[in-house]
Amino acid sequence: GAGVSQSPSNKVTEKGKDVELRCDPISGHTALYWYRQSLGQGLEFLIYFQGNSAPDKSGLPSDRFSAERTGGSVSTLTIQRTQQEDSAVYLCASSLASSGSPITDTQYFGPGTRLTVL
Amino acid sequence: AQKVTQAQTEISVVEKEDVTLDCVYETRDTTYYLFWYKQPPSGELVFLIRRNSFDEQNEISGRYSWNFQKSTSSFNFTITASQVVDSAVYFCALRRNTGNQFYFGTGTSLTVIP
Numbered sequence: 001g002a003g004v005s006q007s008p009s010n011k012v013t014e015k016g017k018d019v020e021l022r023c024d025p026i027s028g029h030t031a032l033y034w035y036r037q038s039l040g041q042g043l044e045f046l047i048y049f050q051g052n053s054a055p056d057k058s059g060l061p062s063d064r065f066s067a068e069r070t071g072g073s074v075s076t077l078t079i080q081r082t083q084q085e086d087s088a089v090y091l092c093a094s095s096l097a098s099s100g101s102p103i104t105d106t107q108y109f110g111p112g113t114r115l116t117v118l
Numbered sequence: 119a120q121k122v123t124q125a126q127t128e129i130s131v132v133e134k135e136d137v138t139l140d141c142v143y144e145t146r147d148t149t150y151y152l153f154w155y156k157q158p159p160s161g162e163l164v165f166l167i168r169r170n171s172f173d174e175q176n177e178i179s180g181r182y183s184w185n186f187q188k189s190t191s192s193f194n195f196t197i198t199a200s201q202v203v204d205s206a207v208y209f210c211a212l213r214r215n216t217g218n219q220f221y222f223g224t225g226t227s228l229t230v231i232p
Contacts, residue, residue, distance in 0.1 A: 003162075033220070042122075042209065043222040059219070091163070105151070105213065107220065109163035 002026065004110035006092050012116045013082055021077040021113045025094030033095075033107060034067055034077050038088040046090075049075065050097070082117045089114050120145045122212050124223035131200050132231050139195045139226045141210030147171075149215040152186065152193045157207040157225070166208075169193060200230045 045059035093107035
């Protein structure tokens with residue numbers, strides 16, 4: 001079946017502009033994660049959605065970052081007034097659920113969106 | 119606080135050599151989960167293994183093996199008889215039993231030279 005898809009694959013924007021990044025999780029996966037991967041760094045957790053529960057936004061670096069997940073499926077990560085330090089690869093992952101089960105909590109990652117802020 | 123350390127930033131080996139990627143983690147939780155992911159040049163992270171904290175049995179899958187030692191808080195990954203296709207960045211990660219966050223290390227870039 002189809003994996004996690006993300007669009008666009010690359011985005012170049014000017015400082016101060018807003019950008020939207022899209023994630024389409026694997027069908028049936030209720031948990032969705034956004035991460036940021038900067039050059040030479042590990043994956044930085046940004047936000048997590050689980051079903052209809054309130055999202056875990058504890059990883060968002062500033063109030064310029066926000067995310068939505070409509071209908072429990074597609075998610076959009078929005079960065080307002082982009083800054084050069086926002087340049088990174090933004091990765092989305094989904095899992096069946098979030099629990100202590102090997103079947104459900106293993107994450108499957110999308111190919112990422114490479115964001116470059118000039 | 120949770121932390122995952124992958125001290126090896128880059129490793130180069132010649133094809134057919136064995137290589138071990140180190141992962142050391144920090145947590146005060148008694149129940150937690152450890153993962154390894156592979157990120158090939160194409161960029162998409164690929165799940166390799168998941169290990170529960172209460173199961174210290176080592177695991178072997180083909181040329182891959184994992185050595186989990188709670189006493190040293192390590193979860194090392196060995197590739198036997200490395201191949202060029204093994205060239206990638208490998209990430210170790212920890213997930214707590216509660217909460218939703220995964221804590222990733224900074225990755226080890228492995229280059230297998232033909």
